[in-house]
Amino acid sequence: MTPFEAATYVDPYGYYARLRHQRGLSFDANLGLWIASGACVVEAILAHPDCLVRPLHEPIPAAIAQGAAGDIFGRLMRMNEGAQHQCPRRVIEPTLALMGTENIAGIVAQVVETLDVSGDNPNEWMFTLPVSVMATLIGFTSSQLQEVAQLTRDFVACLSPLSDEAQLGRAHCGAARLSRMFGELLSHGDKGSGVLGRLYRDYEACAWKDDDALVANMIGLFSQTCEATAGLIGNTLIAFQRNPDLFENMQPTPTLVAEWVAEVARYDSPVQNTRRFVARRCTMGGSVIEAGDTILLLLAAANRDPFANPDPDSFLLNRTQRRTFSFGSGRHQCPGQQLALAIASEVILALLHRQPALLAGTYRWSYLPSLNGRIPQFCRDGEIQDSRRAHE
Template sequence: MTPLEAATHNDPYDYYAGLRLEGELLFDEGLGLWIASSARTVEAVLAHPDCRVRPLHEPVPAAIVCGAAGQVFASLMRMNEGAGHRCPRAIIEPALASVSLADVVAQIVDPVDNLNQFMFTLPVSVIASLLGVPQKRLQEVAGMTRDFVACLSPLSSEAQLRDADAGAIRLRQMFSAQLEETELLMHIRRNYDTSQWQDPEALIANLIGLLSQTCEASAGLIGNTLVTLHRRPELLEEIRCAPPLAVALVEEVARYDSPVQNTRRFVAARCVIGSRVLEAGDTVLLLLASANRDPDANPNPDSLLLERAQRRTFSFGSGQHQCPGQRLALNIAAHAIRHLLSLQPAMLSRACPFSYWPSLNGRIPRFQTSGKTAVSQPSEFCA
């Protein structure tokens, strides 16, 4: 097994434990990457100012640099350092922290006959609704978002790249038009209007970024929670008796079986991590899922505990690039589980055969269902 194959392996956690025994950063000759597997090393790399989210020579992937998808990518705060990261984050993060989902999920969800479609569509629809997209356009926006994120994989086909450009163009047009006034959108606009940062195109790109970041990571979180409930029916009974425990469940699943198994950092200047010297141009693969299972970060890490004290989860990153929508993502997933429990409990209690979508870093179950709606193949996550 390689660290990239581990992301979609049935059970990669013994493999990760073996890597952690090796100590600090390891260099994988076959992949040409440094591997960070322990919580301490992962945290050190994520915090180091010379370990960047994009390589200096390629701020935008070459495959999309000339198209509309590349223009959106270039402005995403999670793909930038300095002002390109700090300014949009200062506007959007406080607004996300103020969001209340209230009845948004219940108003969006239709009867579920296809778990795969549900996992991919619900989270994007919730965020789109919070940003003022009319309900009649939510399915359309979810489709455009899936088209856009398809370009993030190094394995994307020419057709996917064309669809990504078309999706990016349509999403930019939508966010440039008049949307419904919602609490979140008004909060973002108020923060933007009172800030020193004035770049309306970059702001629109980062609204699209909220949709794209939500799409697959949240699908994986919902899906891995469903897998956990299928494997641990006693947890289903606990949630049935106390629905608020759904939040604790998805928090623990995010740690125990992370939807984002790894991410990368690119070394911009010679630096030292632990006792290893990294040179400019090096790449580090951070095994977030392994760090989650490190006993130095979480005692008894291989047990799934709803009441885990001081839970440490690296699935959403850490440091300055930690996901600003972490709490919102967890709440959306918890609402999804509670919705199924209250309206379609058979979906939770019935074991569904599944495999994992092909990916180098994402862990998203693909359930074998009788629904006829197709879901496009996921891209690679970027964090």
């Protein structure tokens, strides 16, 4: 098995444990990169100033460089360093924190009613609702939600090296259309007193002025919400089926579901790994890493490191001082972590209200093809699945 295959393997955590026990950081000659699996070294690499999110020679992946998706990618704060990272983050991070104080439960209920999402299709809930909640918070109308959600999913395809030409073509089209929609939203004279108004006031008050980068990073928020939150929701539904005893004689209250989601983010991360690219020679975990080297950080392995979380292979709802690397750490830590957890929790509550049978294990699933994401796709008993990836 390779770390890339592990992301969608039935149970990769024994493999991750063996990597940690052998050495927290090691070089894989077959893959031509370093693999970091221990919590301490993963945290150190994420914080190191010479470990960058993109290689210096290729700031934008070659497959999308000549198109709208590449234009967006090149302006994303999560894919840049220095001012291109810090300036948009200083504007957007306070708004994300305020979003977390909004009535997420009420917005989820509103979106569910507006879209009339089928209660027996968790896949639609996973991929449509989180982005639609974000779109509602930002200020898109109810008639735009389906389109925004689909365009976001189209754009997300550009982030995967597994995407084919047709998917990349849709990604460019989606990026162009989303850019126009966000541009139109920002061009309105009265942006109101809500999230969009606060965001734009912070933007106008700061020295950073780059309308295209602002639009790109708003699209980036939606793309991060799309797959990562879908995976978080889906893996929580799987955790319900695998741990039915924890829900016996208990109602799925907001507090209980929030604990489930937080533990799932650690226990079965929707983002299994990420990469860093070394700009200058440095020493990590007792090893010398040369400029130009690539490091694959196994976030899911670090989550299960006993030095970070005692009794890491147990699913514990009331885990104290839980440490989760799924959202990164250091300067590139996801600023929307709490908002993502809140949206996932409220979507699951609404789904369980409509479809309580999800707790009874009526679904099978397979994982969507990915090198780093662990995102299930559900089907009912009797529906055809790829037998190599079917789980129950």
